[in-house]
Amino acid sequence: MANPITCFKAYDIRGELNSQLTEEVAYRIGYAFAEELDAKTVVVGSDVRLTSTPLKLALSAGLIDAGAKVTDIGMAGTEEIYFATKHLGVDGGIEVTASHNPINYNGMKLVKAGSIPISGDTGLNAIKERAEALSDKFVNGRLAHYFNNETVDANAFFNGNAHIHKDLLSSTGQYEESSCMSDYVEHMLSYVNLDNFTSLKVVVNAGNGSAGPALDAIEKAMLANNVPIEFIKVHHNADGTFPNGIPNPLLPENRADTADAVKASGADFGIAWDGDFDRCFLFDADGEFIEGYYIVGLLAEAFIEKNTDSKIIYDPRVYWNTEAIVANAGGTPIKSKTGHAFIKERMRKEDAVYGGEMSAHHYFRDFAYCDSGMIPWLLIAELVCVKKQTLASMVKERIKAFPSSGEINSKLNDADAALERVTGKYQPLASVVDTTDGLGLEFGTWRFNLRKSNTEPVIRLNVESKGDIPLMEEKTKEVLALIRAE
Structure with a gap:
């Protein structure tokens, strides 16, 4: 291949359409994936983006030509691929998705058998090398075959028109379309006792992404079991x-539609998802956004109540609240480096029942240690019913006890220099120095974590205190001023 493939990242594949990611590149990735894993069976799915189906079909062609049988579960969220890979017992799974990236991007998330993640040093780099090594003559010839010998540009697919003919994939005998939705829904509902549910009204905002069909299937099953729940659907189709707009509720400017619907409908709480719904974001009955940090504590407590002596994995950006809740409930808190590959690896090592990140990624042992955007809200809904408390009341005392700044990003000319400035001033004063991920420093009643981005000159700051909001706010301003003093 004349030019290197540039869409491979540390944990997944993401790239700009037509320049970094094309149907040709997708074919190469499929072929290389099957070769590297010696995969004979692979499940594939795609999010709602118009370009995801063309990429998925090209990917499938590569998988087939390398000897794999492909099961296509259609439009699906990333967690549906995680579920299908484990449930069907196949050799690997690939979701075509760009999650919350801009419209002119797409990507892929890859897992091995058992839904074990594939990252740079666990196979992703090797797949990239194999993909690049395929001869142009071979790849172009196979694409011409699957394009039914039409004269087309494999790069010009941004309008979402699939160049690969699905009937040619089917004619190989190595491609089939199938649905795991009913089994997926049954598994989702296994995390809660439906008899515990009392009357609930919940706003759900799919952001026009892939969450809508999955939520509809869950709703149908809940109603069939006489669960008294009403969903107010926003941007559902x-x-x-x-x-x-691209669904990314982590951005404050993207929360108003959910918050307004909660207040207007008098809902008990609200839920919003990102594009491939591997993350869910919660709003209380007043429409207030709840930081993912405090949801981690709630879910940890819920699991420990059901499984005494449970091990809970958490990320090191903010953790005082999580540690306090887990220790008080009788569980074992275990700190892990941030990122899904690290969290999942540590969960497997410890056999932890649950892991949570402040970024709203929640991981579950019984879900192949993978993250889900559906399991968290189901558990929260059950908690609201069982405890007979509002979501706001369950988190407000925790927010008061351990107020946090939320993650604040600073784009800089020289991130390394900023890190040196902060380290030089604060590390000599710290009572605890934690380098699990970035720089974490504790000062008795307050602490902060500073992480440098791997891909851009950005510093990410998180500050928390023990029961002192003014102190947290003061120290946030103080550290930020030093970070940005270029």
Whole structure:
């Protein structure tokens, strides 16, 4: 291949369409994936983006030509691929998704058998090398075959028109379309006792992403079991043009539609998902956004109540609240480096029942140690019913006890220099120095974590205190001023 493939990242594949990620590149990735894993069976799915189906079909062609049988579960969220890979007992799974990236991007998330993640040093780099090594003549010839010998540009697919003919994939005998939705829903509902549910009204905002169909299937099953739940649906229909913007509730400017619907409908709480719904974000009955940090504590406590002596994995950005809750409930808190590959690896090593990150990624042992955007809200809904408390009341005391700044990003000319400035001033004063991920320093009643981005000149700051909001705010301003003093 004349030029290197540039869409491979540390944990997944993401790239700009037509320049970094094309149908040709997707074919190469599929072929290389099957070769590297010696995969004979692979499940594939794609999010709602218009370009995801063309990429998925090209990917499938590569998988087939390398000897794999492909099961296509259609439009799906990333967690549906995680579920299908484990449930069907196949050799690997690939979800075509760009999650919350801009419309002119797409990507892929890859797992091995058992839904074990594939990252740079666990196979992703090797797949990249194999993909690049395939001869242009071979790849172009196979694409021409699957394009039914039409004269087309494998790069010009941004309008979402699939160049690969699905009937040619099917004619190989190595491609089939199948659905795991009913089994997926049954598994989702296994995390809660439906008899515990009392009357609930919940706002759900799929952001026109892939969450809508999965939520509909869960709703149907809940109603069939006489669960008294009502969903108020916002931007619910799957639409790859994203008429209401790319779904990314982590951005404050993207929360108003959910918050307004909660207040207008008098809902008990609200839920919003990102594009491939591997993350869910919660709002209380007043429409207030709840930071993922405090949801980690809630879910940890819920699991420990059901499984005494449970091990709980958490990330090192903010953790005082999580540690306090887990220790008080009788569980074992275990700190892990941030990132899904690290969290999942540590969970497997410890056999932890649950892991949570402040970024709203929640991981579950019984879900192949993978993250899910559906399991968390189901557990929260059950908690609200069982405890007979509002979501706000369950978190407000924790927020008061351990107020946090939320993650604050600073784009700089020289991130290394900023890190040196902060280290030089604060590390000599710290009572605890933690380098699990970035720089974590504790000062008795307050602490902060500073992480440098691996891909851009950005510093990420998180500050928390023990029961002192003014102190947390003061120290946040103080550290930020030093970071940005270029």
